[in-house]
Amino acid sequence: MPVATVVAEAVQPELEPDLRAALKEALLVTPKVRIVQPGTLGRTEFKAKRVVRVS
Numbered sequence: 001m002p003v004a005t006v007v008a009e010a011v012q013p014e015l016e017p018d019l020r021a022a023l024k025e026a027l028l029v030t031p032k033v034r035i036v037q038p039g040t041l042g043r044t045e046f047k048a049k050r051v052v053r054v055s
Contacts, residue, residue: 004031009038 008019013035020033 004029005034006031007034007036007041009041010035011038 006019006023016033016035019035020030023033024030
């Protein structure tokens with residue numbers, strides 16, 4: 001089964017359970033959540049793809 005992982009920048013790593021719960025409620029899936037320090041993720045990484053074309 002595929003696993004969804006969310007990487008989020010936050011100063012407070014203790015927000016991880018709250019973020020996981022909010023995502024589960026909104027998306028009806030329970031993703032793995034990893035909190036990293038602000039500035040860790042590159043600005044072009046993890047941008048949402050609004051349309052994915054499958055050929």
